[in-house]
Amino acid sequence: MQCVTSLLLCLLACASMATSDEFIRFDVTEERAIGTEIGNLVESAGLDKIYSSDDLKQLRFSVLEQVPSGDLLAVDYDTGRLTVAKTMDRDVLCAGQSTCVVKLVLQVQPIEHVRILQIAVTIIDVNDNAPVFAADTKTLSLLETSPLGVVLSLPRANDPDSPKFSVQRYELIGGADTFELKTEGTDDIQLLLKTTLDYENRDSYSITLVAYDGGSPPKSGHLQIDVLVLDANDNKPRFESGSYEITVDENLPLETTIIRVTASDVDTGVNGEVIYGFSEETADVFGELFTIDTGTGDVVVIGNIDYEQQKSCVLTVTARNKDPKSLVVTTKVTVNIHDLNDNSPFIKVNTLPSSGQLEVLEGTSIGTYVVYLTVRDQDSGANGNFTCSLNSNHFAIKQLHKTGFKIETAAELDREEMSKHDITVVCIDSGATPRSSSKTLLIHVIDKNDNAPKFTQATYVTSVLENNAPGAFIIQVTAHDADANKNGEVSYSVKDEVGNRINIDATSGNITAVSALDYEQSHTIEFNVIATDHGEPSLTNIAKVIITIIDVDDEKPVFSKTHYEFPLYENVALGAEVGTVSAVDADSSLFNNFFFSIRPDMNAGNSFGIDPDNGKIFTTKQMDRETKAVYNFVVLATSSGLRAVSTNVSVSVLLSDRNDNEPIIDYPNAIYNNTVYVSPKFPVGHMIYHVMAHDDDIGLNARLNFKITSGNHGNIFQIGRSSGVLTVAAVLDELDHEKFQLVISVSDGGTPRLATECNVNIIVNDSVVYGPLSNTREISNQNLTIVVCIAAITAVLTAILLAAILIIVRRHGGRNWNDKYKCHTQVNDRKALTGGTSSIDGAAYLNGTSQYNKCDAPDSNDSYGSEQPFSMHSRENPIDCSSLQVSYVSFIYTRCTDLTCYMYNI
The missing domain is CATH 2.60.40.60 (Cadherins)
Known part of the structure; x- marks a missing residue:
């Protein structure tokens, strides 16, 4: 609030002095030493009552004009102390004048509140000069006939001091009886003759004229006057x-x-x-x-x-x-x-900054001080009066006092619109025939940072090939700033987070790539560029840059999977669709075309074909699972662009079984082994024959069902539905020499079911011996039971051990067991059975021959030592490994999962 009050007081003070001729007056004695302080303008001008102490520190004092010139006085720029700058001899400056005044016009800044002060310093005279005559002697002549009262003019003495100390009186020494000193002031000095002269009595007189000044005590000067008496005529002009x-x-x-x-x-x-x-x-x-x-x-x-x-x-x-x-x-x-009007007004520019040119800051308020002018016309009266005008709409001239003018702004200035103003000051006097003079001033408008940089385009759009070299030039952005110097200097920067890909030169605006650009990673890069000037404060502007990355053929096709596995039923028609592989090429549409093919070096290549366009795999021949269950081959995706590059993927085709095989009866055959003799003493349930068969299919298609279709009169016999074991179903005691011609049908579980028949002739004969044998092929039922128990215990222990091994193998990335076909077991006879049978879930061993029913075939990749399919089981008909019965089979262990039983020969 105090600063605002001070400012208002300052403005009022400036306004009040605008047309005033009032001077701030000081006195100083002549011949004072250089540096002698005359006065303090802050106090004398009352500035300390207008401004605060802080504002006073900001004031700056400068001399606009000093009359007479010669820089006799100095004003301290910071403090306003008025001091003696040169030794002043008043008698030289103002010889004979009653007053001697040095006038100064001062400018008090800061420029927003410029004050013009008029200073008048009166130089006080010191009586430092004595009267001096032009010569030491003066000779005068008088005719002896000169009348009384005749006067002779005497030279005056000169004293350069002020009238107070100049010549005040004259005194005549000698000759007082003949001459008398006559004075009218001090300007006209005459020697009056008061007695008659007689040339013959005295032809000369010597008298002294003394001149005294006004000092105390007075100083004096002497002139020796020699008066010669002449003998001349009687009259004078x-x-x-x-x-x-x-x-x-x-x-x-x-x-x-x-x-x-x-x-x-x-x-x-x-x-x-x-x-x-x-x-x-x-x-x-x-x-x-x-x-x-x-x-x-x-x-x-x-x-x-x-x-x-x-x-x-x-x-x-x-x-x-x-x-x-x-x-x-x-x-x-x-x-x-x-006086005639023979002088034109003289215009003088009194203030120039250190740069030597007139300057004003653009955008400053109207009325801002620019320069101080002094105008003088040496003529008098109306001839010396004058008026001044200015030919500019941007500036105005105002009279501060009789000879002082200031030029100030009359409009807000825009350097970008006009950086220089040529103005002419014209001053015309008031003479009958007016005389005028003019002075042209060049005013430079100082730049202010009032313009933000402006881009040549709001959006820059360009393109660049991908895989460019690091540092490659992309585009240049350009912004112009209408300001000057640092205010017009522009630096560029990137606003968005693209620094890892794009760099911009801060000076030139050149945009370059930091690293290689990848079309497949990004098709375009959009970011904003900031242009910032160097002004205080700085101004900015933003332009958008859009860089389109042009694709080149640098990608190869990539399959959607690392491995394809397709199921396929056997015996499908030629050209049947197996499955579809898919791939993509990340290049643009110009370069992302490719075709599919099967690598020709694969064994399965002649069994399958592939559509090159859509990747559909089809058969080229009929497939028989029983011949080959798995096909492995490689499919290629080859680019058809500028670069013929390929990508491959492995494909597996897994054939699924169809019921295309009838059961095959292995025993008995059609020629022999189809007749068996039984004793009427065989008890019910006694095994008398084992029909053995197999089916090349798998799963349900290979699950065999045995059935007696004819010849079993009285249902004397029965056959195991799944085992094919023919046993006694009724008492045979009353039968002798009876012959039964049984027709046995073996069918599979497929749809439709396929079946095969065989004939078995059973003859009941009392001569057939019933009981244990004594040779090495015989074994009692009791011993068989012991063997089976030992084998079962051994198998269980072995299974536990094997399970632990498998867990460790799986945890260490071992191969996966294929559980698709749930029954993989092998039984390997070491001894044939004599006089009896042993069964392992339907597998019959008779007369030293090992027979088994096949389950689904294992994967072609399975090769676990001597592991072979043992018996068919499925989720619908799981095996209970604990119910296995083994007769005289050595070193066998069993591995069981939830639905699978595996038996291994150790």
């Missing part, structure tokens, strides 16, 4: 008038006669002829301006009469006879010079 006064215009042409003075002498002859002249003093002072015709008394102009230099001239004209001894008489001619 007489002027028609004791004084003359005329007025002439200044600047009269040379050789112009301005007046004629006339003197006459009543004597005749030579003594009556008059010779005119100027007194010595007049000749010294005005001899360059005037001369007098010695014969006519015409006063003639011989120099430039300038009112501004001399407003009036007092000439002392002498007249004497031709006789050297004649008396000299004088008269005064006062020439008043009339």
Whole structure:
């Protein structure tokens, strides 16, 4: 609030002084030492009552004008102390003048509140000069016949001090009885003759003229006057008038006669002829301006009469006879010079900054101070009055006092619209024929950071090939700033997070790639570029850059999977669709075309074909699972662009079984082994025959069902539905020599079911022995039971051990067991059974022959030692491994999962 109040007071003070001629006055004695302080402008101008202490520290003082020139006084730029800058000799500056004043015009800044101060320093005179005559002696002549009261002009003494200390009085020493000193002030000094002279008694007199100044004590000067008494005629010349006064215009042409003075002498002859002249003093002072015709008394102009230099001239004209001894008489001619309008106003620029040029900051408020001018016209009266004007709409001129003007802004300036203003100040005086002068000023508008950088385009769009070299040039963005110097210097930066891909040169705006660009990673890069100038504060602008990455053929096809596995039923028609592989090429549509093919070096290549366009795999021949269950081959995806590159993937085709095989009866065959003899003593349930068969299919298609279709009169016999074991179903005691021709049908579980028949002839004969055998092939039922128990225990222990091994193998990345076909078991006979049978879930071993029913075939990749399919089981018909019965089978262990039983030969 205090600063605001100070500012308002300052503005009011400036306004009040705008047209005032009031001076701040100081006195200083002449001859003071350099640096002597005269006064403090802060206090004398009352600035300490207008500004705060902080504002006072900001004020700066500078001299706009000093009259007379010569830099006699100095003002401290920071403090406003007024001091003596040069030793001032008042008697030189203002010789003979009553007052001696040095005037200064000061400018007080800061520029927003410029004040103009007028200072008047009066130089106080010191009586440091004594009166001095032009010569040490003066010789005068008087005729002895000179009448009493005749006067002789005496030279004046000169004292350059001020009138107070200049010559105040004269005194005559000696000759007082003959002469008397006559003075009119101090300008006209005459020697008056008060007694008659007698040349014959005394021909000369020596007297001293003393001049005293106004000092205390007074200083004095002496002139020795020698008066010669001449023996001359009786009369002297007489002027028609004791004084003359005329007025002439200044600047009269040379050789112009301005007046004629006339003197006459009543004597005749030579003594009556008059010779005119100027007194010595007049000749010294005005001899360059005037001369007098010695014969006519015409006063003639011989120099430039300038009112501004001399407003009036007092000439002392002498007249004497031709006789050297004649008396000299004088008269005064006062020439008043009339001022003419012969001077144009003189315009002077008083302030220039250190740069040597006029400057103003753009955007400053109207009324901002620019420069101070001094205008003077040396003419007087109306001829010296003048008015000044300015030919500009942007600036105005205002009069501060009679000779001081300031130029200030009249409109807000825009450097970008006009950086320089040529203005002309015209000043015209008020003479009858006005005279004018002009001065052209060049004002530079200083830049202000009021313009933000402007891009040549709002959006820059370009393209670049991918896989470019690091540092490759992409595009240049350009922004212009209408400001100047640092305000117009522009730097570029990237706003968005693209620094790992894009770089921009801060100076040139060149955008380059930091690394290789990848079309497949990004088709376009969009980001904003910021242009920032270096002004305070800086200004910014944003442009958008869109870079389109142009694709090149640098990608190869990639399959959607690392491995394809397709199921396929056997016996499908030629051209049947197996499955479809798919791949993509990340290149653009120009380069992402490719085709599929099967690698020709694969064994399965002639069994399958592939559509090159869509990747559909089809059969080229009929497939028989029983011949080959798994096909492995490689499919290629080959680019058809500029680069023929390929990608491969492995494909597995797994054939699924169809019920295309009838059961095959292995035992009995059609020629022999189809007749069996039984004893009527065989008890019910006794095994008498084992029909063995197999089916090349798998799963349900290979699950065999045995059935007696005819010849079983009285249902004497029965056959195991799944085992094919023929046993006694009724008591045979009453039968003897009975023959049964059984027709046994073996069918599979497929759809539709396929079946095969065989004939088995059973003859009941009492001669058939029933009981244990004694040879090495015989074994009692009791021993068989022991063997089976031992084998079962061994198998269980072995299964536990094997399970632990498998768990470890699986945890260490071992191969997966294929559980698709749930029954993989092998039984390997080491001894044939004699006189009896043993069964392992339907597998019959008779007469030293090992027979088994096949389950689904294992994967072709399965090769676990001697592991072979043992019996068919499925989720619908799981095996219970604990119910296995083994007869006389050595070193066998069993592995069971939830639905699978595996038996291994150790």
